[in-house]
Every structure is written in C-alpha cells, then in structure tokens.
Amino acid sequence: MSEAREKAALAKQAAQIMNRMTTEQKNQALLAMAEALIEQQESIIAANALDIERGRSNGTSESLLDRLKLTPARIQGIAEGLRQVEALPDPTGLTLESFQRPNGLRVEKIAVPLGVIGMIYEARPNVTVDAAGLCLKTGNAVVLRGGSAALESNRRIVEVLRGTLAGSSLPADALQLIEDPSRASVDEMLKLNGLLDVVIPRGGASLIRTVVENATVPVIETGAGICHTFVDESAGYDMAADIAFNAKVQRPSVCNSMETLLMHETFAGKHLRALADRFLAAGVELRGCERTRAIVPEAAAATEADYATEYSDYILNIRVVDHLDEALEHIARYGTMHSECIVTEDDGNAAAFMQRVDAAAVYRNASTRFTDGFEFGFGAEIGISTQKLHARGPMGLPALTTTKFRVFGNGQIRG
Amino acid sequence: MSEAREKAALAKQAAQIMNRMTTEQKNQALLAMAEALIEQQESIIAANALDIERGRSNGTSESLLDRLKLTPARIQGIAEGLRQVEALPDPTGLTLESFQRPNGLRVEKIAVPLGVIGMIYEARPNVTVDAAGLCLKTGNAVVLRGGSAALESNRRIVEVLRGTLAGSSLPADALQLIEDPSRASVDEMLKLNGLLDVVIPRGGASLIRTVVENATVPVIETGAGICHTFVDESAGYDMAADIAFNAKVQRPSVCNSMETLLMHETFAGKHLRALADRFLAAGVELRGCERTRAIVPEAAAATEADYATEYSDYILNIRVVDHLDEALEHIARYGTMHSECIVTEDDGNAAAFMQRVDAAAVYRNASTRFTDGFEFGFGAEIGISTQKLHARGPMGLPALTTTKFRVFGNGQIRG
Known part of the structure; x- marks a missing residue:
C-alpha cells in the first residue's frame, strides 16, 4: 500500500x-x-x-x-x-x-x-x-x-x-x-x-x-487571482489612484492583488499620466494597450498572454476602455472570478458592475486586497475559493x- | 467546434x-x-x-x-x-x-x-x-x-x-x-x-x-443509494417491521430504498422469522448471513458483493449483528452515505447512531424513503446529493x- x-x-x-x-x-x-x-x-x-x-x-x-x-x-x-x-x-x-x-x-x-x-x-x-x-x-x-x-x-x-x-x-x-x-x-x-x-x-x-x-x-x-480595478469616468483622482496603487503595490505576491488596471478613456485622458508616474516611481513595470502607450510611452505593449497572467510581482497591465461594458467583457474574459473592483461615484455604474461581474468578491471604492478571511472578520482562513x-x-x-x-x-x- | x-x-x-x-x-x-x-x-x-x-x-x-x-x-x-x-x-x-x-x-x-x-x-x-x-x-x-x-x-x-x-x-x-x-x-x-x-x-x-x-x-x-435499516434489541416488532417493509417494498427502484436490513441478534431471535415471511409473501428475494440463514433457510448466502450492490429491485440482504458497533461498521463499509435508519426505543443507541453514521440523512424510527425534496418540504428536487x-x-x-x-x-x- x-x-x-x-x-x-x-x-x-x-x-x-x-x-x-x-x-x-x-x-x-x-x-x-x-x-x-x-x-x-x-x-x-x-x-x-x-x-x-x-x-x-x-x-x-x-x-x-x-x-x-x-x-x-x-x-x-x-x-x-x-x-x-x-x-x-x-x-x-x-x-x-x-x-x-x-x-x-x-x-x-x-x-x-x-x-x-x-x-x-x-x-x-x-x-x-x-x-x-x-x-x-x-x-x-x-x-x-x-x-x-x-x-x-x-x-x-x-x-x-x-x-x-x-x-x-x-x-x-x-x-x-x-x-x-x-x-x-x-x-x-x-x-x-x-x-x-x-x-x-x-x-x-x-x-x-x-x-x-x-x-x-x-x-x-483556491487562490489563482487575476484581479482587476476599473476606474470609470466619474471617479475622483485621489481615491482611484490610492485604491489602484494599494491593490498593486502593497503586496504584489498575493492572490488578491491587482494584475490589470482598466480605465475609462475620459479618466485616462485626465489622469493616466500622473497615475503611471506613481507606479513607475514605485518600481512597477508597466504594460499597456495602444491608448495607454500613447500617453505612457514607457509602457511595453501588453499582449493577450499578459492579460491572462497572474504576475504576483511588480508588473501591471493598463488598458483604456470606451465604456463599462468593455471593462466587463475584459474581466469576463481574463478574470479568475476572484476579486474585482470598480472605482466610481456613479451609483448606476456601481450597481451594474457589482451585479454583472461574476467573482467571489466585487468591490466599490475599496482595494481588492481586502479579500481575506481576517479582513472579513472570519478570524482565520483555510484559503480563498475561486x-x-x-x-x-x-x-x-x-x-x-x-x-x-x-x-x-x-x-x-x-x- | x-x-x-x-x-x-x-x-x-x-x-x-x-x-x-x-x-x-x-x-x-x-x-x-x-x-x-x-x-x-x-x-x-x-x-x-x-x-x-x-x-x-x-x-x-x-x-x-x-x-x-x-x-x-x-x-x-x-x-x-x-x-x-x-x-x-x-x-x-x-x-x-x-x-x-x-x-x-x-x-x-x-x-x-x-x-x-x-x-x-x-x-x-x-x-x-x-x-x-x-x-x-x-x-x-x-x-x-x-x-x-x-x-x-x-x-x-x-x-x-x-x-x-x-x-x-x-x-x-x-x-x-x-x-x-x-x-x-x-x-x-x-x-x-x-x-x-x-x-x-x-x-x-x-x-x-x-x-x-x-x-x-x-x-x-447524486443518487447512488445503498441504504440500511438497523433494528436494535429495544425495537418493537410492529414498528420495525412496518419501517423495514416500507423501506424495501414501497418503491424498490429508487435510491432511498433499503438494500440491507441489519438486525440485533436478540430481535432476530424473536422476530426475524415473521419479518422474513412478510418479505417473502411480497415476492422479495432474500439473501442472508449465516445466522439469518439458520432462521430463514429460504435465504441465499449473502456475499460481499451483495452487500455492496444497489439492487433497486425486490432483493434484500439481511444480516444479524451482535451489537450497534457491528451495525455501524457495516454501514461505514458498504453504505453510500445516502440514508440510514435505526429503529429503536433506546435514546442512547439512537443518539450514537445518528451522530456516528456518516450519511446525508439519518433516521430514527422512520422509513429511509422520506429522503426526498418534496417529502422534506423543499417543493422540488434537482437530485439527492451523496x-x-x-x-x-x-x-x-x-x-x-x-x-x-x-x-x-x-x-x-x-x-
């Protein structure tokens, strides 16, 4: 035996x-x-x-x-x-x-x-x-x-x-x-x-x-986490930047950290450059879609494989989208149903995101890093089921x- | 595709x-x-x-x-x-x-x-x-x-x-x-x-x-059901016989019907012959352990394979045991964790059985045939998870x- x-x-x-x-x-x-x-x-x-x-x-x-x-x-x-x-x-x-x-x-x-x-x-x-x-x-x-x-x-x-x-x-x-x-x-x-x-x-x-x-x-x-943060056009810069930065940088090795930042084009036009600088200053390697690279030339071109990778490292994909639906499609395609966040001041967008995203945890205006047994108050955790x-x-x-x-x-x- | x-x-x-x-x-x-x-x-x-x-x-x-x-x-x-x-x-x-x-x-x-x-x-x-x-x-x-x-x-x-x-x-x-x-x-x-x-x-x-x-x-x-009824020494004949008979005969083709009847030797000594006659009169083919066959010679010898078979038919194994523990061991070995019943007037035996049997449903003094979404009042049933x-x-x-x-x-x- x-x-x-x-x-x-x-x-x-x-x-x-x-x-x-x-x-x-x-x-x-x-x-x-x-x-x-x-x-x-x-x-x-x-x-x-x-x-x-x-x-x-x-x-x-x-x-x-x-x-x-x-x-x-x-x-x-x-x-x-x-x-x-x-x-x-x-x-x-x-x-x-x-x-x-x-x-x-x-x-x-x-x-x-x-x-x-x-x-x-x-x-x-x-x-x-x-x-x-x-x-x-x-x-x-x-x-x-x-x-x-x-x-x-x-x-x-x-x-x-x-x-x-x-x-x-x-x-x-x-x-x-x-x-x-x-x-x-x-x-x-x-x-x-x-x-x-x-x-x-x-x-x-x-x-x-x-x-x-x-x-x-x-x-x-358990565990595999390709998590996204979507910043819509109504989001304020400070909150969006703090949440995105925390989701990527506070502890990149764990499953609830962010791998891809999705951003409405209006927000990107106003704030992407500043936010990218904050990531670059923290040593985060950036990979982006064409529209991202037009604003942030330091970013390498993000590939399909990049969007499907759990980096668990100081690497971030950035993709600019036309609207909420495009963000939802991206998440449905590449996400691992772990943790997904929308940063928004718009109640309708928030409700649509939180209903339509198929994930263990969906967030409005908070870092995905909170998906954790201790943070949820369970006192202990055997793992995070996906x-x-x-x-x-x-x-x-x-x-x-x-x-x-x-x-x-x-x-x-x-x- | x-x-x-x-x-x-x-x-x-x-x-x-x-x-x-x-x-x-x-x-x-x-x-x-x-x-x-x-x-x-x-x-x-x-x-x-x-x-x-x-x-x-x-x-x-x-x-x-x-x-x-x-x-x-x-x-x-x-x-x-x-x-x-x-x-x-x-x-x-x-x-x-x-x-x-x-x-x-x-x-x-x-x-x-x-x-x-x-x-x-x-x-x-x-x-x-x-x-x-x-x-x-x-x-x-x-x-x-x-x-x-x-x-x-x-x-x-x-x-x-x-x-x-x-x-x-x-x-x-x-x-x-x-x-x-x-x-x-x-x-x-x-x-x-x-x-x-x-x-x-x-x-x-x-x-x-x-x-x-x-x-x-x-x-x-879902579904596979090798279910047992154990009649202990304290059980009254009428209730035990009615429950066992119902569990086998009312609809043998379904997963919550009984395949093996376990019986304390004291109860068997007093009542097995009468109960066997009731099954035989209903056209149920009996297979039994040695002690069963000493009382019911009409029963064929039950094999290991018999105990491990879901007959879904008018066939019943009967096994006489020395004590509750032997019944529990039999159920742990051959059961499919579906539905298991003890017929007893003894609260201690009932509590031990209901705690120690590892099954979806454990019964005291009722037929295993009740394991069903409608019978439990759920109004519908997609199946019975085992x-x-x-x-x-x-x-x-x-x-x-x-x-x-x-x-x-x-x-x-x-x-």
Whole structure:
C-alpha cells in the first residue's frame, strides 16, 4: 500500500473519533499544540536549517528561502495563530435548520465535520500548522502534503504536533504528513475517493491546475487571482489612484492583488499620466494597450498572454476602455472570478458592475486586497475559493464542515 | 467546434443575461413553458412514439419503455411540476449575511445563480423539463444531455420550450440540448471548464462513476443509494417491521430504498422469522448471513458483493449483528452515505447512531424513503446529493445557487 493510501486510511479511522470530540477537547489540544511548538522550537529551527541549506545549495532564490525560513519570532506567530483558532466559535454541531413535517417527522439540519481533508501546498511551513489547527478545530482529520522544499521542517513540526495529540483526547492519527516528495504521492492522493472527502490545493497556478485536472476526489479550488480595478469616468483622482496603487503595490505576491488596471478613456485622458508616474516611481513595470502607450510611452505593449497572467510581482497591465461594458467583457474574459473592483461615484455604474461581474468578491471604492478571511472578520482562513461550489471567497471554519439531516419519527412510513 | 462546446458557449453568453432576469420574468417564462407543453403535446407524443418504437425494436424491456413513455396525463403532470416551481420562492438575490467592518467596509453575502449547469441523465424525458424549470428559475443557463433512448422526445420538448423562451424575456440560448448520442459528447462536457460551472449526473451507478472519474468540471454527485435499516434489541416488532417493509417494498427502484436490513441478534431471535415471511409473501428475494440463514433457510448466502450492490429491485440482504458497533461498521463499509435508519426505543443507541453514521440523512424510527425534496418540504428536487461539498441530501432550489461578496467602501486601502 502506498504511503498516501495508508496514511489516508489511518486518518479516516481517526475521523470517526474526531467527529465525537467536544469543542473543549479540541480547544485543549490546540492550546497544547501552540505550547509544544514554542517549547520545541529549537528542534524545529534545526530541521528548518536543513531545508534552508539544501535549498541554498540547489540555487533556490533568497526570496523563496526567506518564505521558507523559521525563526523564534515566526514560530511565536504560528503558535499565536493556533491560539486564535482556539478562540473562534466551533461551527460543528450547530443546528442550521429545524422543521416539522405534516406527518410528524422532525427534521434537523446539523453542521458536521467534512471527514478527512487533504491539503496539498507548497513551500511555507506555517501552512502545515495553520491547516492542522483549522481542520482539527472543525472535527476533521487532515492529510498534509507539503512542498519538498520544506520537508524537514514539516516532518519535525508534525512530529511535535502528533506527540501533543497523543497526550490529548484527540487521536494522533487525525494528523498525517505525506513525506514522499515525488509527484506520484500527489497523483495518488487525488484519487483516494472513499478515504479523502475533499482535497484543497494551496499554491501557484500550476499546482492548482494539476489538482483540478487529475482529481477524482472533490476539490475546493483556491487562490489563482487575476484581479482587476476599473476606474470609470466619474471617479475622483485621489481615491482611484490610492485604491489602484494599494491593490498593486502593497503586496504584489498575493492572490488578491491587482494584475490589470482598466480605465475609462475620459479618466485616462485626465489622469493616466500622473497615475503611471506613481507606479513607475514605485518600481512597477508597466504594460499597456495602444491608448495607454500613447500617453505612457514607457509602457511595453501588453499582449493577450499578459492579460491572462497572474504576475504576483511588480508588473501591471493598463488598458483604456470606451465604456463599462468593455471593462466587463475584459474581466469576463481574463478574470479568475476572484476579486474585482470598480472605482466610481456613479451609483448606476456601481450597481451594474457589482451585479454583472461574476467573482467571489466585487468591490466599490475599496482595494481588492481586502479579500481575506481576517479582513472579513472570519478570524482565520483555510484559503480563498475561486470556485462556485461549497464555498466562494475567503473560507473560514464553516467551509470545513458539511451538513447532515437528522430525522426523528415514531414509525412514519411512506404511502 | 464540437456540439457540446458550441452549445455550452451559447449557454454561457445567455447566463450573463439570465443573471439579470427578475423573479417575475422567470416565473412568466415557466408558466408559458407549462402551457406550451400542453398545447403542443401531440407533437411531443408523436416524437415520443418514435423513441418507443426504436426502443421496442432494440429489445428494450417493457418496464424501461414504460418509464420512457409520455401520455397526455404524464405531460399534464410534467407541466404541473413547472407550475409548482414557479410558485416557489426565488432564492437568488437574497442577502444571506451582511456586516460592517471596523474600517467602514460594508460586506454583503448575496445568493446568485451558479451560471451554467450541465445535466447528464438517462431515460426519462420528464427530467428534461424538470431540470430546465429548476435551472431557469434560479437564473442559470442549462446544458442538457439526456439518454439516447429519449432523444426524439427530448429534442421535441426542448424545441417547444426554446420556442416559448424566444417569446419571453429569457434568452432561448439559456436552454441547450446536446443531441449527439455518443459517449464522446459526455466526455467532452465533463472537461468544459470555464464554460460549465457544475455538472450534475442523474442516473445509475455506472453513469455517476463515469462522471466522477472523468470530470474536471466540478461535480455534484447524486443518487447512488445503498441504504440500511438497523433494528436494535429495544425495537418493537410492529414498528420495525412496518419501517423495514416500507423501506424495501414501497418503491424498490429508487435510491432511498433499503438494500440491507441489519438486525440485533436478540430481535432476530424473536422476530426475524415473521419479518422474513412478510418479505417473502411480497415476492422479495432474500439473501442472508449465516445466522439469518439458520432462521430463514429460504435465504441465499449473502456475499460481499451483495452487500455492496444497489439492487433497486425486490432483493434484500439481511444480516444479524451482535451489537450497534457491528451495525455501524457495516454501514461505514458498504453504505453510500445516502440514508440510514435505526429503529429503536433506546435514546442512547439512537443518539450514537445518528451522530456516528456518516450519511446525508439519518433516521430514527422512520422509513429511509422520506429522503426526498418534496417529502422534506423543499417543493422540488434537482437530485439527492451523496457528496459532502456544496449540498448534501435532497437538493432544492438553493442548491443551484452560489454566493458573491459585495463590498462597499469609500476609499479603503489595506495598510
């Protein structure tokens, strides 16, 4: 039996115990996990140093190594994340609906754990702890498959956390790490119907595509974000410039940052030059349509491929449009249904944009950077769903539950 | 371009118009559709006669031909179904959550149409109308791919309905029928990411498996039902016998009927013989474990394969167990997470069963046959989901919606 199948089977057994754990039992385990990470941080940092060393000798970029690196401060932050999850309300066991049928049947719809969650992710070892905390809090078992670059770190972290679970009410087998760094272990996970209830990929576009194309297990697609800001003719310069600048520059590497700025020609005629200067001064590389380049010759010519790329970097496409409809068509064509913004003082344009754009989050006069579980007040986030089934947008704890109908009768049969 | 891709692309364009239709516009179209079916029933029945004729010459069984057959009374019933959907509340446009963040952002979570729904189903032409009505009512476009046995009927029905849409506010292209009867058209549909937002298969286990194994588009798995009734030692004979008999015999062909009866040994010792006689008298073929056969020698030996089969027929497995845990293990192993029942007078056993069984619907002292959108009071049903994501159990209109966050700001940027 493969490692993936074996560990998923252990997780499935554990899920049947997890399902019965009380909120208090789960919370105690989360606090113990946080404490253990801090107490055993030296061994975690030592394991992490092996990953860093191997990464450096493989020629991994310093920026990637920085994302991989664990320090006492970062471990403190990760442990704090567990404590925050501990403090959140437990969504399982809640009665979501309850009604009585004319034949006397009483029907209750209850939130219950999903069962076994598979998480496939890339470099950062903090995801290992975050995912474990969120899945266990919601009564699930979890099978983690992190990136090979963080293997030593993840192995040690999971060892510490499983050691803690062994001393708690929760079954240690509810937390599994697949250590096989080959692509084969991912392919295997994606077909574990009957063992995994869902697979959640977190990472770049290529990982997401691999998962969507190969999984027979249900998937929650996350993360890919080609987000737009459309500035219409009624927008004031200061607000439009601040929102666009923030959406691109504040943190370009994340999925809710802007990749393409769309602008009504009237606004562009008045303000594009000044706004372009602000981006250029911040070191943003500009690519533009013909009308943009007539005003901003520093911009390279934007191609179809550029409009379809999630740069996650200091690169921005700018396109001037004739009217709202052209902006809507552009977004429908190139967007990934993540986050889209209109900057406008016109209520009609705002209403049309917010109804017609098909995305997880649509904004009027605010940066797309707010699409985030913490910013929405969910207290935690397992990812941002860009699909339409089950959960859409930032996923808090309730996204890790499903429902069950409990039906109480006294002998009812169907006539 | 293949027929499937071409029609899905038309549906996607139409979805952008459907999304803006008011409840009144949609309801008017539904009523007109109902009327048109009745007015043009002769042409529909004539087309149906071609399907019946072809089926008969292909050696299709009379029971299948009966399911395929359309009569004035059945068309009346189908039209009535559309009128019932018309009368249901429109779930789209509802504000599901609304909150203000400390930074002043106002966030609304709104129910919106899924977009384009692909339906893949088998013989019965009534599904063509039901699916069209449910999808259009919820503001979606729909691409139908019915079974080849009903092709002439489906073609004529869709022609009639599209003709009606052309005279309504709704775009006719919101309703598409794929006419290619080959497996290739199904395979093509399953990969139409970006055009179809979801595929819902309705039919036998083999159709469902094909869809789950090959789809890259998100799927809502429906229907396969290996359902159990467990009679514990505290159950009274009359209630237990009535519930078990109803679950098996009232309509064996449907997914919520019982395939295996599990029975505590104490109850079996007292009552199995009488209960078996009742099943035998109704013409039910029995297959049993060793202990069952010691009491009911008429029963054949039940195999592993029997326990894993959805008979949809007058065949029943009976297994005697030592205790609740053994019943739970059996259900976890062979069940399809559809509907499971315990007949008991013991509150502790009932609570344990209802918490620990992982299924869409769990029953105490009522027949599993109640797992149904109409019986639950949803007024309509697109299918019964046996998966855990998005919708679980009977799916009413809200299962055909997703959500969108609308965020209103006045210049907020992220710090």
